[in-house]
Amino acid sequence: MARYVLKFGGTSVANVTRLHHVANLVKEQAEAGHELVVVVSAMAGITNELVGYAQSLCPDKLTPEHDVVLSSGEQVTSGLLALALTRLGLISRSYLAWQVPIVTDDNPSQARILKIETEQLERCLKQGIIPVVAGFQGINDQLRLTTLGRGGSDTTAVALAAALKADRCDIYTDVDGVYTADPRLVANARKLGQITYAEMFEMAAQGAKVLQARSVELALKHRVKLRVLSSFFKASGTDIVEERKFVESTQISGIAHNPHEVLITLKGVPHQIDLMAQIFNRLAQHRISVDMLVQTHAVNGKVDLNFTLPQADLERAQPLLEQLQKELIFSNLDIDQDVVKISVVGIGMRSNLEIGRNLFNTLASHQISVRLLTTSEIKMSVLITKQQTALALNVLHEVFNLEGGDKECALSA
Amino acid sequence: MARYVLKFGGTSVANVTRLHHVANLVKEQAEAGHELVVVVSAMAGITNELVGYAQSLCPDKLTPEHDVVLSSGEQVTSGLLALALTRLGLISRSYLAWQVPIVTDDNPSQARILKIETEQLERCLKQGIIPVVAGFQGINDQLRLTTLGRGGSDTTAVALAAALKADRCDIYTDVDGVYTADPRLVANARKLGQITYAEMFEMAAQGAKVLQARSVELALKHRVKLRVLSSFFKASGTDIVEERKFVESTQISGIAHNPHEVLITLKGVPHQIDLMAQIFNRLAQHRISVDMLVQTHAVNGKVDLNFTLPQADLERAQPLLEQLQKELIFSNLDIDQDVVKISVVGIGMRSNLEIGRNLFNTLASHQISVRLLTTSEIKMSVLITKQQTALALNVLHEVFNLEGGDKECALSA
Numbered sequence: 162m163a164r165y166v167l168k169f170g171g172t173s174v175a176n177v178t179r180l181h182h183v184a185n186l187v188k189e190q191a192e193a194g195h196e197l198v199v200v201v202s203a204m205a206g207i208t209n210e211l212v213g214y215a216q217s218l219c220p221d222k223l224t225p226e227h228d229v230v231l232s233s234g235e236q237v238t239s240g241l242l243a244l245a246l247t248r249l250g251l252i253s254r255s256y257l258a259w260q261v262p263i264v265t266d267d268n269p270s271q272a273r274i275l276k277i278e279t280e281q282l283e284r285c286l287k288q289g290i291i292p293v294v295a296g297f298q299g300i301n302d303q304l305r306l307t308t309l310g311r312g313g314s315d316t317t318a319v320a321l322a323a324a325l326k327a328d329r330c331d332i333y334t335d336v337d338g339v340y341t342a343d344p345r346l347v348a349n350a351r352k353l354g355q356i357t358y359a360e361m362f363e364m365a366a367q368g369a370k371v372l373q374a375r376s377v378e379l380a381l382k383h384r385v386k387l388r389v390l391s392s393f394f395k396a397s398g399t400d401i402v403e404e405r406k407f408v409e410s411t412q413i414s415g416i417a418h419n420p421h422e423v424l425i426t427l428k429g430v431p432h433q434i435d436l437m438a439q440i441f442n443r444l445a446q447h448r449i450s451v452d453m454l455v456q457t458h459a460v461n462g463k464v465d466l467n468f469t470l471p472q473a474d475l476e477r478a479q480p481l482l483e484q485l486q487k488e489l490i491f492s493n494l495d496i497d498q499d500v501v502k503i504s505v506v507g508i509g510m511r512s513n514l515e516i517g518r519n520l521f522n523t524l525a526s527h528q529i530s531v532r533l534l535t536t537s538e539i540k541m542s543v544l545i546t547k548q549q550t551a552l553a554l555n556v557l558h559e560v561f562n563l564e565g566g567d568k569e570c571a572l573s574a
Numbered sequence: 575m576a577r578y579v580l581k582f583g584g585t586s587v588a589n590v591t592r593l594h595h596v597a598n599l600v601k602e603q604a605e606a607g608h609e610l611v612v613v614v615s616a617m618a619g620i621t622n623e624l625v626g627y628a629q630s631l632c633p634d635k636l637t638p639e640h641d642v643v644l645s646s647g648e649q650v651t652s653g654l655l656a657l658a659l660t661r662l663g664l665i666s667r668s669y670l671a672w673q674v675p676i677v678t679d680d681n682p683s684q685a686r687i688l689k690i691e692t693e694q695l696e697r698c699l700k701q702g703i704i705p706v707v708a709g710f711q712g713i714n715d716q717l718r719l720t721t722l723g724r725g726g727s728d729t730t731a732v733a734l735a736a737a738l739k740a741d742r743c744d745i746y747t748d749v750d751g752v753y754t755a756d757p758r759l760v761a762n763a764r765k766l767g768q769i770t771y772a773e774m775f776e777m778a779a780q781g782a783k784v785l786q787a788r789s790v791e792l793a794l795k796h797r798v799k800l801r802v803l804s805s806f807f808k809a810s811g812t813d814i815v816e817e818r819k820f821v822e823s824t825q826i827s828g829i830a831h832n833p834h835e836v837l838i839t840l841k842g843v844p845h846q847i848d849l850m851a852q853i854f855n856r857l858a859q860h861r862i863s864v865d866m867l868v869q870t871h872a873v874n875g876k877v878d879l880n881f882t883l884p885q886a887d888l889e890r891a892q893p894l895l896e897q898l899q900k901e902l903i904f905s906n907l908d909i910d911q912d913v914v915k916i917s918v919v920g921i922g923m924r925s926n927l928e929i930g931r932n933l934f935n936t937l938a939s940h941q942i943s944v945r946l947l948t949t950s951e952i953k954m955s956v957l958i959t960k961q962q963t964a965l966a967l968n969v970l971h972e973v974f975n976l977e978g979g980d981k982e983c984a985l986s987a
Contacts (some may be wrong), residue, residue: 177630211650217590219657226660229653229668233646237624240642244632247639255642259672260717304673 163328164196164286168296168318171205172335173392174238183392184245186333187291191251196286198325199293200318201242203234223270228298228308231270232258235295235314243293253291256282258298258306263317265299265307271448272299272307274316277324286325294321312373319376323383330385331398332372337391338399339364339371341415341563346551349564353399353414360414360506361387361401363540367504368419377401413507413516413561416554420501420547422452423475424532425482427466428493432459439489440466443481449474453502453535453544463491467533469544472498500532501550504542505557516561517541523560529553576741577609577699581709581731584618585748586805587651596805597658599746600704604664609699611738612706613731614655616647634890636683641711641721644683645671648708648727656706666704669695671711671719676730678712678720684861685712685720687729690737699738707734725786732789736796743798744811745785750804751812752777752784754976755829759964762977766812766827773827773919774800774814776953780917781832790814826920826929826974829967833914833960835865836888837945838895840879841906845872852902853879856894862887866915866948866957876904880946882957885911913945914963917955918970929974930954936973942966 167190169183190197203211208231215230239255246253261281265272285292296314299307309316315332322330336344337352339361344350356364358381365374371389380387380401390398430436437456444451454468470478475496486494505520520541524531529552533544545553558564580603582596603610616624621644628643652668659666674694678685698705709727712720722729728745735743749757750765752774757763769777771794778787784802793800793814803811843849850869857864867881883891888909899907918933933954937944942965946957958966971977 177627180631214590214650214654215657218593218654219661224657224660226653226657226668229656229670230650233649233653236646236649237627237643240639240646241627241631243642244628244637244639247637248632255639257642257719306670 162194162196164198164325165190166198166200166318166322166325166327166330167333168200168314168330169202169242169333169392170314170335171202171208173333174201174242175205177241179392180238180241180245183333184242184249186392187242187246188249188251191291197291198282198286198321198327199242199291200296200314200321201235201238201293202296202314204238207234207237225267225269225305225307228269228272228306231308232295232298232306235297239293239295246291246293251291252289253293254285256292256294258295259300259304261294263294263299263320265301265309267301267303267305267307270308271310272301274299274309274320277320279324282321282325310373310375312376315373315376316379319379319383319385319387322385323379328386329388330380331388331390333390333392334371335391335393336371336389337394337396338389339369339401339415342554342558343369343418346418347416347554347558349555349558351564354397355400355402356414357404357508358387358401359539360508363504363506363537364415364417367417367502367506367540367542368421369415369417372401413505413563415506415563416557416561417504417506418501418550418554419504420550421472422469422500422502422544423472424467424469424495424497424500424544425478426493426495426497427482427486427489427491428495429463430466430489430491432462432464436464436466436489440468440485443485444470444478447477447481449478449481453533453542455533455535469500469502469533499547500544501547502542502544503550503553503557504540505561506540508539519560520557523556524553527552527556529556575607575609577611577738578603579611579613579731579735579738579740579743580746581613581727581743582615582655582746582805583727583748584615584621586746587614587655588618590654592805593651593654593658596746597655597662599805600655600659601662601664604704610704611695611699611734611740612655612704613709613727613734614648614651614706615709615727617651620647620650638680638682638718638720641682641685641719644721645708645711645719648710652706652708659704659706664704665702666706667698669705669707671708672713672717674707676707676712676733678714678722680714680716680718680720683721684723685714687712687722687733690733692737695734695738723786723788725789728786728789729792732792732796732798732800735798736792741799742801743793744801744803746803746805747784748804748806749784749802750807750809751802752782752814753828755967755971756782756831759831760829760967760971762968762971764977767810768813768815769827770817770921771814772952773921776917776919776950777828777830780830780915780919780953780955781834782828782830826918826976828919828976829970829974830917830919831914831963831967832917833963834885835882835913835915835957836885837880837882837908837910837913837957838891839906839908839910840895840899840902840904841908842876843879843902843904845875845877849877849879849902853881853898856898857883857891860890860894862891862894866946866955868946868948882913882915882946912960913957914960915955915957916963916966916970917953918974919953921952932973933970936969937966940965940969942969
């Protein structure tokens with residue numbers, strides 16, 4: 162008998178038929194004798210609808226009331242799935258964040274989990290009750306509702322798995338695992354049987370949408386075993402592991418792309434030693450995170466600064482940047498939305514100069530010009546124009562030998 | 575400075591535009607210097623949608639999970655209205671039932687309020703914060719969500735007004751007050767400036783939809799001053815008072831009609847002394863309430879039983895009645911859905927034999943046949959066929975002199 166946390170995302174519970182199907186998946190696991198805690202997202206589309214209401218009443222900032230409105234979606238799903246499980250003869254009940262409770266800090270819309278009381282859930286498990294926990298939500302120390310940010314139900318699931326010392330956390334979604342690249346853009350994309358936490362973290366952070374980066378970080382931190390699999394059809398999923406059991410011939414595990422970034426260029430900024438820090442801090446105060454920050458060498462005491470930030474934050478960032486332009490007195494502020502970030506992810510990448518060379522040569526030979534480059538221990542990201550997304554993914558997928566299905570069999574869990 | 579509870583129903587908060595309008599109504603009251611507690615229903619249509627989901631997963635009974643699903647609608651509205659108020663420069667925050675808390679018994683779907691802690695809300699009022707309380711919901715002593723039954727937000731509002739010793743509870747709805755009959759069916763229907771609790775209770779119980787009967791009962795019990803008025807246009811509403819200040823020429827205050835009843839006939843039931851009790855108890859065990867129960871005199875040891883019950887309960891009642899047919903061994907079980915209950919409401923009615931005579935003569939002279947009759951201190955109800963609804967309402971409205979607007983001016987608050 163094992164203890165599993167099963168998490169079902171928005172498309173998995175999009176309507177009553179899907180909910181019923183999910184209930185049957187849970188039943189199978191229950192009948193196999195496992196202890197189960199289920200975590201659910203809002204039904205697909207509901208959160209967007211609720212965001213729409215809240216934004217049309219208060220478009221310019223996020224308040225704690227946004228969290229009250231948004232968290233209701235998960236409440237509905239938890240109640241409905243508990244109903245569906247009960248109909249199948251199981252004993253189940255819904256749990257809202259305040260009932261567990263799941264305690265967070267009081268950062269509205271982006272709260273972080275501080276503590277999960279497991280006593281109630283442990284009692285459920287002992288009594289053979291399957292708790293269905295509403296994901297994405299928490300309460301702060303003032304007993305007010307908070308939410309964990311988009312995709313926060315993954316975080317709820319991983320945090321519960323850690324707190325309950327679950328044997329594994331299964332993330333059910335609408336794809337059957339983690340691919341070497343987006344299968345809609347790369348015909349030869351291959352499902353990975355295993356991927357390391359670190360690689361998965363980069364893949365998620367760089368735009369692979371199967372898992373939220375924060376939940377991978379949390380899983381890594383607490384050594385929670387993760388599996389990504391489909392609630393739509395039966396197939397082996399992808400296991401996120403500490404070390405890959407079989408080292409593949411190439412260190413590259415996949416290529417992610419993120420079209421939701423904008424490139425900001427500040428031109429002719431008088432050089433100051435803390436220039437980057439100033440810009441970074443100003444944006445961070447408004448919870449806008451900057452990525453791919455690059456500063457040119459000073460010419461005549463002036464530098465150019467390039468950085469990317471999430472498209473969703475652009476509206477809030479623009480007045481801040483215009484204010485900075487007045488304060489720092491620089492000539493141009495350019496905003497380019499026609500960019501995509503392509504990231505090649507794999508362990509030990511930085512030490513392998515061959516990969517960078519391969520990357521640049523391949524892109525150049527296909528007339529793909531690179532606007533920005535950043536590297537880390539396990540990823541290398543380039544910024545290119547949007548219309549070259551599919552071309553770049555495919556040529557890189559080929560040059561790094563990611564296609565082919567044979568290796569996958571050996572790697573499947 | 576007065577303290578008011580303002581309650582806004584589903585059509586008053588049906589969309590973002592209406593919510594914004596409601597926020598302005600609240601602002602007007604706040605600027606007049608009043609202390610305000612706001613109670614909201616779910617946006618019109620939402621509750622039905624949620625009921626639809628829950629019923630398709632679990633059609634045959636109501637469980638605590640139905641309450642979890644349904645109560646989310648009011649959560650959304652409370653968050654949105656608090657947002658809208660904040661946008662208008664007021665200080666506001668949402669309150670869910672568990673945050674107040676509003677404690678109920680653990681009767682799922684039909685919980686009754688046991689206790690309201692006012693400490694949090696009093697603190698809000700002292701600090702100039704306008705709390706927006708989610709109506710319809712409560713928590714039981716196990717800290718699980720409960721709901722108060724359809725229209726339960728009225729009950730929340732009245733209960734809060736009682737607990738907070740409010741000067742008045744204003745129920746904003748899509749009509750501008752209580753009418754002598756449904757204005758859509760009776761052209762001469764007249765808005766009442768005042769109506770007594772007892773009359774309002776009967777009007778509500780007999781189908782006038784402006785207020786839930788239970789909330790009127792609660793208002794009567796705790797002497798909460800009620801006002802019914804429109805959130806759609808400015809007009810004097812109807813005050814629900816202990817005694818009407820001006821006695822009108824007729825004792826009849828209005829005529830209600832309820833088309834959502836079915837007539838059950840059990841034919842040839844062997845007479846037993848506790849027959850009515852048996853039937854009543856069996857249905858009550860399943861929380862089906864029987865109305866207009868009439869038993870014929872025994873002929874050859876057998877009786878006929880006629881009673882009405884809510885159409886919504888028919889599906890659950892039918893198997894119980896069929897079971898009773900087997901146990902009690904009677905010949906026929908008839909179910910007639912083509913009925914409407916017409917109720918004439920007014921103080922001191924039973925003592926005035928003229929009214930009953932007038933009622934029967936008027937209906938008879940218009941070929942309206944009466945299937946059942948029941949009377950109480952302040953109402954007289956008849957069951958007739960549905961297609962004669964408008965005819966019956968109009969001829970009774972005329973014969974009891976309910977039309978005309980002059981008297982209304984004198985009665986307006």
